[in-house]
Amino acid sequence: MKFDHTHFRQALLRTPFHDRFVELSTTEEWMAWNTYKVPRVVDKLPTEYFAVRSGCAVMDLTPMEKYRISGRGARDYLDRLVTRDISKLKAGRVTYVVWCNDEGKVIDDGTVFQLGENDYRLCAQHHQFDWLLMSARGFDVDIQVETHDVAALAVQGPTSWSVLAAAGISNLEQLKPFGIADLRCGDIPVTVSRTGYTGDLGYELWMDPANALQVWDAIFSVQGQYDIHAMGLSALEMVRIEAGFIMPGFDFNTAEATIRNGYDRSPFEVGLGWVVNLDKGHFTGRKALLAEKSRPAKRRLTKIVVDGNKPVGEAFIYDGKNGKQTGEIKCATWSPILKANLALADIEFINGRLPAQLWARIDYQRELKWHSAWAECHSHSKPFYVPEYRSATPPMRY
Amino acid sequence: MSNYDAIVIGAGHNGLTNAAYLAKAGLNVVVLEKNEYIGGAAVSRELHEGWKYSNCSYVCSMMRQALHRDLDLGRHGLLLVPYLGTINFGDGDERLFSYHDEQAAHLELKRHSPHDADAMHRFQSDLTRYSQLIRKTLLRTPPDPTSLRPRDIMEFLYLAKQFWKLGEKEIYEYVRFFTMSAADFLDDYFENDLIKAAMASPGIIGTALGVYSPGSSYILLHHVMGDVDGSIGAWGLARGGMGAISAALAGAAQEHGAEIRTNAGVQQVLVKNGKAVGVVLENGDEVYARIVVSNLDAKRTFTRIMEKNDLPDGIYEKARNFKIRGSSGKVNIALSGMPKFSGVPENRYINRGGQGFTGSMETMERAYDCWKRGRWSDDPFVESVIPSAWDPTVAPPGQHWMSNFVQYCPPELADGPWTPEKRDQFGQTVIDKIERYSPGFSDLIVHMEVRTPHEIEQEIGLTEGNIFQGELTIDQLFFNRPFPGYGQYRMPVRNLYMCGSSTHPGGGVSSACGANAAREILIDLRRPNTVPEDDFYDE
Numbered sequence: 001m002k003f004d005h006t007h008f009r010q011a012l013l014r015t016p017f018h019d020r021f022v023e024l025s026t027t028e029e030w031m032a033w034n035t036y037k038v039p040r041v042v043d044k045l046p047t048e049y050f051a052v053r054s055g056c057a058v059m060d061l062t063p064m065e066k067y068r069i070s071g072r073g074a075r076d077y078l079d080r081l082v083t084r085d086i087s088k089l090k091a092g093r094v095t096y097v098v099w100c101n102d103e104g105k106v107i108d109d110g111t112v113f114q115l116g117e118n119d120y121r122l123c124a125q126h127h128q129f130d131w132l133l134m135s136a137r138g139f140d141v142d143i144q145v146e147t148h149d150v151a152a153l154a155v156q157g158p159t160s161w162s163v164l165a166a167a168g169i170s171n172l173e174q175l176k177p178f179g180i181a182d183l184r185c186g187d188i189p190v191t192v193s194r195t196g197y198t199g200d201l202g203y204e205l206w207m208d209p210a211n212a213l214q215v216w217d218a219i220f221s222v223q224g225q226y227d228i229h230a231m232g233l234s235a236l237e238m239v240r241i242e243a244g245f246i247m248p249g250f251d252f253n254t255a256e257a258t259i260r261n262g263y264d265r266s267p268f269e270v271g272l273g274w275v276v277n278l279d280k281g282h283f284t285g286r287k288a289l290l291a292e293k294s295r296p297a298k299r300r301l302t303k304i305v306v307d308g309n310k311p312v313g314e315a316f317i318y319d320g321k322n323g324k325q326t327g328e329i330k331c332a333t334w335s336p337i338l339k340a341n342l343a344l345a346d347i348e349f350i351n352g353r354l355p356a357q358l359w360a361r362i363d364y365q366r367e368l369k370w371h372s373a374w375a376e377c378h379s380h381s382k383p384f385y386v387p388e389y390r391s392a393t394p395p396m397r398y
Numbered sequence: 399m400s401n402y403d404a405i406v407i408g409a410g411h412n413g414l415t416n417a418a419y420l421a422k423a424g425l426n427v428v429v430l431e432k433n434e435y436i437g438g439a440a441v442s443r444e445l446h447e448g449w450k451y452s453n454c455s456y457v458c459s460m461m462r463q464a465l466h467r468d469l470d471l472g473r474h475g476l477l478l479v480p481y482l483g484t485i486n487f488g489d490g491d492e493r494l495f496s497y498h499d500e501q502a503a504h505l506e507l508k509r510h511s512p513h514d515a516d517a518m519h520r521f522q523s524d525l526t527r528y529s530q531l532i533r534k535t536l537l538r539t540p541p542d543p544t545s546l547r548p549r550d551i552m553e554f555l556y557l558a559k560q561f562w563k564l565g566e567k568e569i570y571e572y573v574r575f576f577t578m579s580a581a582d583f584l585d586d587y588f589e590n591d592l593i594k595a596a597m598a599s600p601g602i603i604g605t606a607l608g609v610y611s612p613g614s615s616y617i618l619l620h621h622v623m624g625d626v627d628g629s630i631g632a633w634g635l636a637r638g639g640m641g642a643i644s645a646a647l648a649g650a651a652q653e654h655g656a657e658i659r660t661n662a663g664v665q666q667v668l669v670k671n672g673k674a675v676g677v678v679l680e681n682g683d684e685v686y687a688r689i690v691v692s693n694l695d696a697k698r699t700f701t702r703i704m705e706k707n708d709l710p711d712g713i714y715e716k717a718r719n720f721k722i723r724g725s726s727g728k729v730n731i732a733l734s735g736m737p738k739f740s741g742v743p744e745n746r747y748i749n750r751g752g753q754g755f756t757g758s759m760e761t762m763e764r765a766y767d768c769w770k771r772g773r774w775s776d777d778p779f780v781e782s783v784i785p786s787a788w789d790p791t792v793a794p795p796g797q798h799w800m801s802n803f804v805q806y807c808p809p810e811l812a813d814g815p816w817t818p819e820k821r822d823q824f825g826q827t828v829i830d831k832i833e834r835y836s837p838g839f840s841d842l843i844v845h846m847e848v849r850t851p852h853e854i855e856q857e858i859g860l861t862e863g864n865i866f867q868g869e870l871t872i873d874q875l876f877f878n879r880p881f882p883g884y885g886q887y888r889m890p891v892r893n894l895y896m897c898g899s900s901t902h903p904g905g906g907v908s909s910a911c912g913a914n915a916a917r918e919i920l921i922d923l924r925r926p927n928t929v930p931e932d933d934f935y936d937e
Contacts (some may be wrong), residue, residue: 020458130513131516259936260936261563
């Protein structure tokens with residue numbers, strides 16, 4: 001994408017789908033995401049949330065940072081970059097990865113798409129070009145920013161496959177979770193991956209920005225058969241917490257943006273030990289992570305259910321009612337489907353273990369008056385909500 | 399003949415701050431100023447009817463918030479407004495616009511280099527980390543590294559603790575950073591030359607170093623460690639010009655009972671039995687006090703207003719060799735309208751803040767080459783601000799005043815002394831540079847004031863016109879400022895103190911030097927301390 005002097009007229013860029021969101025927006029609630037203007041809420045938050053859990057929700061993913069990594073050394077490069085063993089990744093498959101600096105602190109997380117031989121796309125939450133290029137020294141690899149050259153749309157929810165099939169994207173039924181397929185929507189080439197950030201059945205569509213509106217219109221053309229809702233980032237926040245997904249830069253500070261010593265986090269500390277493979281050979285941060293693993297754990301970003309129904313915002317966690325402060329809530333949501341307060345909390349361990357008791361001190365308002373209450377918290381090792389149908393292949397037809 | 403507790407020589411912003419805190423402690427203080435106006439280099443003067451120039455310093459970011467609040471400078475008329483939207487002009491058509499909005503700023507950088515746009519986040523994190531540590535030292539007296547006094551040891555422990563908190567990797571980086579050149583430092587982050595040049599420019603402002611000179615990366619930090627209301631690196635304009643800062647400080651000092659005398663240049667500091675006892679004014683009057691505080695730079699203090707015989711051996715030589723090299727000029731221009739710049743779109747977020755006529759790294763280095771050869775730069779680096787775009791009090795409505803800070807300009811020319819003709823030629827060089835980017839600029843000029851280091855020294859008293867009262871290189875910083883062994887504001891003659899930018903933490907309108915000196919004086923006089931602790935954003 002070429003930038004010219006006039007971009008300042010719109011401090012924020014518009015995605016190729018922007019006009020459609022404008023037509024649908026009743027709230028006019030917009031926010032900035034990675035230099036793009038995107039909806040926080042399009043119409044009504046509960047509607048958007050339940051679209052993901054009951055029907056089909058469509059969300060603009062274009063602002064996601066996208067890097068094309070190719071060349072003979074691309075696999076070795078990526079294997080060196082990320083903590084996970086990706087040597088067995090195959091063309092047409094996606095995997096979730098996290099990458100660290102030399103101190104073993106998380107720089108960002110993202111997904112690696114193997115699009116072909118020696119051809120990868122890395123999607124990231126934050127700007128990574130600086131780090132990717134620095135890490136590329138000595139590798140036969142070409143790295144391009146394609147954030148603005150690829151439009152992306154998330155189509156998520158139990159009916160998402162039925163919606164896409166009805167919209168003319170065929171041959172999708174055999175696509176397994178984390179699979180990629182090059183398909184067509186009518187005449188338009190669309191790359192579809194069975195991926196998402198919602199924990200539900202869902203797909204992500206990748207296309208030329210020039211074709212973006214046609215794909216959008218094709219999807220929404222089946223609205224008569226299926227209830228389809230455009231969705232903003234507020235609903236995404238709810239469903240991603242239910243699914244137990246973390247968000248670097250929000251749930252914890254990313255390493256390269258950290259100013260204060262000790263404010264960054266390792267993959268183990270944010271509960272991503274499962275994507276760290278210390279046996280795969282050298283990767284950036286391995287030495288520090290090996291050392292960390294040999295010591296008792298200091299802290300962990302922990303999934304907790306907070307008792308009661310008081311809205312959990314920012315709150316400290318204590319090791320008992322009126323106990324010692326031992327952590328803090330980083331993100332929280334009321335789960336309409338589980339009827340529970342869910343949260344991710346950064347909790348300091350005591351002797352290498354999670355404190356036996358966890359209590360949150362919740363400050364909340366009722367008609368502008370502040371109240372304070374204690375609520376017990378219960379740690380949860382699995383994602384809060386995993387619908388069984390989400391990994392079925394072929395997916396359930398509606 | 400009159401008797402005071404304290405005489406402060408020079409009504410610059412640090413002298414006024416010092417006087418305010420001494421007076422607040424109940425001392426009977428007089429400030430003696432040689433000019434008919436106060437403020438030293440923080441002044442607003444009406445040289446042409448309707449226009450108020452900030453003749454010397456022109457923007458503010460280092461003023462310690464804790465002092466601002468404590469001296470109630472807001473009530474005394476001080477308003478610091480952050481300004482936005484600097485344009486950096488490349489050698490050719492390239493332009494770099496800076497937006498305060500993070501997203502817009504990112505897009506603008508991306509236009510020049512997608513890599514650099516991302517690297518800016520790392521750069522800002524690192525600079526902020528460096529700033530936060532150095533900011534903690536500003537309103538504290540440097541410890542004496544040779545002293546075993548509990549206070550010095552405690553202070554060293556405090557610093558060690560702050561330093562240790564950086565973490566192992568950052569400690570190495572920090573030490574390295576202090577001796578690097580701005581260019582080497584920026585090479586760790588950026589590839590685009592204009593971005594580098596724009597980021598490097600704070601590394602040369604006020605110093606006789608170039609962007610490739612070791613030590614210039616600290617100067618860069620010195621210019622970005624300030625803040626406006628917590629936005630670290632932001633710069634503000636004082637409403638009414640920089641004189642508003644001096645006026646507010648004077649108001650505070652007078653409210654606490656200090657006396658300020660103008661047209662009262664000090665001829666000499668009187669020393670009896672090894673103690674400073676007062677001063678002789680240029681008109682022959684004598685003023686006596688228990689202590690004498692010099693707000694003048696170290697060189698001027700010890701080589702101009704002190705008798706060599708009154709000084710311990712070696713001090714005169716230290717003062718004579720104090721590195722205080724003039725490198726910058728100032729061109730203040732009254733304009734009949736807002737200048738238009740080529741390659742700059744109509745936009746209310748830019749073009750109303752600053753203009754950096756940076757060119758490229760090479761242009762800036764070549765500008766420095768001229769200085770080394772005793773000439774002003776023929777293609778100078780010019781940093782401009784048009785305060786009237788924000789401030790309704792400094793120019794008539796619809797008309798403007800433009801502050802142009804120019805590097806490099808030597809205090810002495812290779813081809814003989816400065817003359818009014820040469821000064822005007824220097825001014826013309828600056829106008830020619832601006833005209834290159836703003837055709838028709840000269841037609842807007844209503845009045846201008848051209849100041850070379852020569853004028854700055856003659857009028858303000860800053861030796862060689864050095865705006866920092868001495869280079870901010872590591873040999874002259876912290877406990878080495880102004881001289882090793884004299885980093886705690888007490889000077890080699892008893893009852894003589896220094897409170898100007900020649901002392902820690904150095905140049906910039908921070909009021910920190912004056913406040914730190916006051917704290918030391920009050921300790922010596924066994925008075926309760928009146929100077930507040932600093933505020934920090936990282937705690």
